[in-house]
Amino acid sequence: EEAVATYKQRWQIETCFRAMKSSGFNIEDTHLLDIDRIARLTAMVCIALAWAYLVGEHKDINVKTIRILKHGKRAKSLIKYGLEEIANVLLRPLYKPKFDVFKFLSCT
Template sequence: MENTHLSDIDRVDKLFAMVITAFTWAYIVGIYVHENLKQLKIKKHGRREKSLFKYGLGIIADILLNPQKQHKIEIFHFLSCT
C-alpha cells in the first residue's frame, strides 16, 4: 500500500468496488448485445474482433454520450439485476 501512496484503506476499497462494478457492467452488456442484438465478427485467427468487455464499454459510452439517439437496450437495467 505504501508504494501506491494510498493510505486510506476505506477509499481504496471504494475505488476497487467501483472498478469491479464498472467492469462487470460493461462485460454483461457486451455479452447481452453479442448474444441478442449484434454478434461480434470472428477474425481469421479464431478470436473475436473485440473483447466482450470492450464491446460493452463502447455501447455504454455511446449511450451515455449520445442521449438523443434511440437505443435498442436499456443499459441501466443491467445494474438493477432485474
C-alpha cells in the first residue's frame, strides 16, 4: 500500500513536469542559460500551472466534466483543460466564459 501511495505522488510530480516541459508551457523552448532568469521563469510557470490546474478543476466539476476514456483515465489533464479555457478567454475576444478565470488568481 505504501508503494502505491508513493507511486501516486511520483505520478503527480511527473504530470507537473510534463505540463511544464511539453504540454502547454514548453519551458525548455526558452533556451535560457542564466540561473536567475531560469528561477524567475520557473516561478512564473509554477503560478501559471497552479492557475491552470484550478481553472481546469473548476470547469471539470462545475461546467463540463472531462470525458473518461475506455482505460479509465481522463481524455486530458486538468492542467490542459484549464490552460485551454484561459487561452480562450485571453485570445478570443468574442468567447463568453461560464465563469471568471481571473478569480483564481486572487487570494480572496
